[in-house]
Amino acid sequence: MTWLITGGAGYIGAHVARAMAEAGERVLALDDLSAGVPARLPSEVPLVRGSSLDGELLKRVFAEHRVTGVVHLAARKQVAESVAQPTRYYRENVGGLVTLLDAVAGAGIGRFVFSSSAAVYGDPGVDLITEDTPCAPVNPYGETKLAGEWLVRAAGQAHGISTVCLRYFNVAGAAAPELADTGVFNIVPMVFDRLTRDEAPRIFGDDYPTPDGTCVRDYIHVADLAEAHLAAARRLAAGGGTGDLTVNIGRGEGVSVRGLVTVIGEVTGDRRPPLVEERRPGDAPRAVASAARAAAELGWTARRGVREMVESAWGGWLLHRGS
Numbered sequence: 001m002t003w004l005i006t007g008g009a010g011y012i013g014a015h016v017a018r019a020m021a022e023a024g025e026r027v028l029a030l031d032d033l034s035a036g037v038p039a040r041l042p043s044e045v046p047l048v049r050g051s052s053l054d055g056e057l058l059k060r061v062f063a064e065h066r067v068t069g070v071v072h073l074a075a076r077k078q079v080a081e082s083v084a085q086p087t088r089y090y091r092e093n094v095g096g097l098v099t100l101l102d103a104v105a106g107a108g109i110g111r112f113v114f115s116s117s118a119a120v121y122g123d124p125g126v127d128l129i130t131e132d133t134p135c136a137p138v139n140p141y142g143e144t145k146l147a148g149e150w151l152v153r154a155a156g157q158a159h160g161i162s163t164v165c166l167r168y169f170n171v172a173g174a175a176a177p178e179l180a181d182t183g184v185f186n187i188v189p190m191v192f193d194r195l196t197r198d199e200a201p202r203i204f205g206d207d208y209p210t211p212d213g214t215c216v217r218d219y220i221h222v223a224d225l226a227e228a229h230l231a232a233a234r235r236l237a238a239g240g241g242t243g244d245l246t247v248n249i250g251r252g253e254g255v256s257v258r259g260l261v262t263v264i265g266e267v268t269g270d271r272r273p274p275l276v277e278e279r280r281p282g283d284a285p286r287a288v289a290s291a292a293r294a295a296a297e298l299g300w301t302a303r304r305g306v307r308e309m310v311e312s313a314w315g316g317w318l319l320h321r322g323s
């Protein structure tokens with residue numbers, strides 16, 4: 001097998017590229033570098049600079065490198081931006097996927113892994129979210145991921161492509177400081193950013209119907225997430241994955257925002273009390289995965305805990321932001 005990883009120079013893509021290469025898989029990365037960093041990739045992983053929206057380029061890359069499987073991570077991923085620019089998100093995340101799947105089908109590639117998100121569920125109001133929990137995304141980003149899954153499954157059925165959709169929960173941490181997420185869009189870097197500015201962390205709402213009143217999420221270490229991609233790729237390569245599979249990628253354990261801020265205080269040594277502000281619209285009180293299907297179907301279970309996520313993310317933050 002030769003795997004093409006789209007978005008391979010991104011935060012998660014580079015972890016996937018590294019995990020797969022270290023496990024002996026042949027991989028190459030495609031990235032337009034709109035948010036990617038080439039230095040994140042190990043030297044044995046070639047990088048093609050270009051867009052997954054460019055059908056001619058995809059055709060050439062598939063032929064030149066004899067690609068037999070695709071792991072598709074390239075996408076826009078900011079919820080607030082998707083609310084402001086929905087047409088851009090549909091064009092790039094859904095329209096781009098149409099181009100990619102056409103090229104995949106045209107090249108006779110039979111294996112496809114798609115980066116989906118817990119954002120497809122919206123606010124389902126259940127204790128543990130299973131893959132059969134109804135999907136009702138609450139923003140255009142989540143909509144593009146759900147539409148992407150439909151497209152992946154339909155193209156898979158029509159063209160004989162075996163597919164896996166991985167619904168990631170809240171991704172954090174880094175396998176090495178240089179691989180860390182450099183954006184400030186998720187809660188862990190947002191708290192680091194506040195502390196670095198000598199400001200107290202902010203918590204949005206502490207009157208939710210949860211044990212400590214703050215929102216509860218399922219955090220997953222990016223190194224565990226990368227191993228889930230390897231497991232999915234291997235399942236497809238072994239031929240065990242004919243048809244389609246959709247799986248949650250989480251730990252199956254909830255951590256409250258306040259609990260996470262406490263761990264961040266312990267790791268950084270900055271334990272100033274958080275400021276509690278108004279709830280943000282669209283925040284679900286609780287979003288925790290059932291991780292049972294991933295264990296059963298992929299033989300994969302997360303191994304790393306929240307403290308390890310925060311410690312590794314902090315190492316990356318200090319490297320990139322200094323302090």
Ligand SMILES: NC(=O)c1ccc[n+]([C@@H]2O[C@H](COP(=O)([O-])OP(=O)(O)OC[C@H]3O[C@@H](n4cnc5c(N)ncnc54)[C@H](O)[C@@H]3O)[C@@H](O)[C@H]2O)c1
Nearest residue numbers: 007010011012031032033034035036051052074075117171
């Ligand atoms: N980070 C999270 O918490 C999270 C959670 C759920 C799902 N996801 C999904 O995981 C995937 C990767 O996310 P990430 O956090 O690594 O983001 P990222 O922005 O670090 O990585 C995306 C990469 O794709 C590249 N890219 C974007 N559009 C491209 C295009 N048209 N052609 C080629 N390259 C392109 C960017 O340059 C970047 O390197 C995305 O699909 C995202 O929606 C992320």
